[in-house]
Amino acid sequence: GAVVSQHPSWVICKSGTSVKIECRSLDFQATTMFWYRQFPKQSLMLMATSNEGSKATYEQGVEKDKFLINHASLTLSTLTVTSAHPEDSSFYICSAETGPGTDTQYFGPGTRLTVL
Amino acid sequence: AQSVTQLGSHVSVSEGALVLLRCNYSSSVPPYLFWYVQYPNQGLQLLLKYTTGATLVKGINGFEAEFKKSETSFHLTKPSAHMSDAAEYFCAVSEGGFKTIFGAGTRLFVKA
Numbered sequence: 001g002a003v004v005s006q007h008p009s010w011v012i013c014k015s016g017t018s019v020k021i022e023c024r025s026l027d028f029q030a031t032t033m034f035w036y037r038q039f040p041k042q043s044l045m046l047m048a049t050s051n052e053g054s055k056a057t058y059e060q061g062v063e064k065d066k067f068l069i070n071h072a073s074l075t076l077s078t079l080t081v082t083s084a085h086p087e088d089s090s091f092y093i094c095s096a097e098t099g100p101g102t103d104t105q106y107f108g109p110g111t112r113l114t115v116l
Numbered sequence: 117a118q119s120v121t122q123l124g125s126h127v128s129v130s131e132g133a134l135v136l137l138r139c140n141y142s143s144s145v146p147p148y149l150f151w152y153v154q155y156p157n158q159g160l161q162l163l164l165k166y167t168t169g170a171t172l173v174k175g176i177n178g179f180e181a182e183f184k185k186s187e188t189s190f191h192l193t194k195p196s197a198h199m200s201d202a203a204e205y206f207c208a209v210s211e212g213g214f215k216t217i218f219g220a221g222t223r224l225f226v227k228a
Contacts, residue, residue: 004159006159034216042220042221043206043218043219043220043221044160044206044218046215046216049215091157093159093160095159095160104150104162104165105162105216106162107152107159107160107161108159109158109159110157110158110159112157
């Protein structure tokens with residue numbers, strides 16, 4: 001089946017620093033990847049849709065300068081949380097579609113970010 | 117715009133009992149509907165999906181769901197709960213495979 005990995009699985013950083021999270025599709029090429037944020041005991045909130053080779057499309061209310069998304073290849077998308085603050089602490093999950101216009105997303109295992 | 121409502125943030129059943137997790141949706145076009153399961157500190161795993169065709173959809177781990185257009189529902193069921201079914205379950209809807217909206221989730225507890 002389609003496998004998506006994320007790295008790191010958890011990260012602790014100091015306030016004001018930047019953190020990069022990687023999302024990789026291991027056995028397929030993903031033209032579209034999605035980044036979600038999940039607060040404790042809550043649902044997933046879509047942050048942005050990332051298409052290979054183009055700029056990400058951010059959801060309303062998501063700061064594009066704070067959450068930098070790069071989708072440089074068909075198997076890798078990165079999310080960089082810049083100048084992180086404690087309120088950015090959350091569980092970040094990526095997903096990928098197996099092909100253009102397909103209807104199923106495959107999810108990574110998530111990255112827990114804690115900002116001190 | 118589409119939306120998803122999951123009735124009941126927590127559901128508790130005994131091992132061997134019927135599992136019923138409720139999901140209602142709204143969509144301006146024929147929807148694609150999904151159920152995902154999430155175990156603690158993990159990503160989401162697709163249980164089953166409905167796009168077109170047969171309205172009763174069978175998924176992994178013995179789960180199934182029925183698309184009822186007249187009731188705008190897509191409830192998830194399993195005849196006999198197992199301890200390993202304890203997890204968070206999310207219903208989701210998308211319109212034609214575009215942006216997916218997730219419900220708030222239902223935590224399933226299974227009692228021995």
